[in-house]
Amino acid sequence: xxxxxxxxxxxxxxxxxxxxxxxxxxxxxxxxxxxxxxxxxxxxxxxxxxxxxxxxxxxxxxxxxxxxxxxxxxxxxxxxxxxxxxxxxxxxxxxxxxxxxxxxx
Numbered sequence: 001x002x003x004x005x006x007x008x009x010x011x012x013x014x015x016x017x018x019x020x021x022x023x024x025x026x027x028x029x030x031x032x033x034x035x036x037x038x039x040x041x042x043x044x045x046x047x048x049x050x051x052x053x054x055x056x057x058x059x060x061x062x063x064x065x066x067x068x069x070x071x072x073x074x075x076x077x078x079x080x081x082x083x084x085x086x087x088x089x090x091x092x093x094x095x096x097x098x099x100x101x102x103x104x105x
Contacts, residue, residue, distance in 0.1 A: 007049050033105070051097060
């Protein structure tokens with residue numbers, strides 16, 4: 001079973017392969033920041049520190065929102081801020097294997 005860890009905390013969760021990241025943690029008693037839970041608002045954005053290839057590829061809705069978030073971050077914080085960040089939406093990303101994430105505030 002895959003393991004989801006939240007960076008800079010002691011929170012580690014054993015989850016089922018194929019589960020949506022947000023749902024899997026919520027079902028185990030941990031709530032990530034969220035908004036619409038449909039991939040449009042970006043409130044559930046997380047940075048993936050390890051295991052980006054252990055999440056399924058973003059669908060069109062998630063990718064559009066990620067692209068918008070990246071542009072917003074670039075304007076607010078500069079290109080270097082987002083250069084090497086792997087951003088995903090916890091309400092859309094399906095878990096394939098072990099990942100380490102951290103909510104982006």
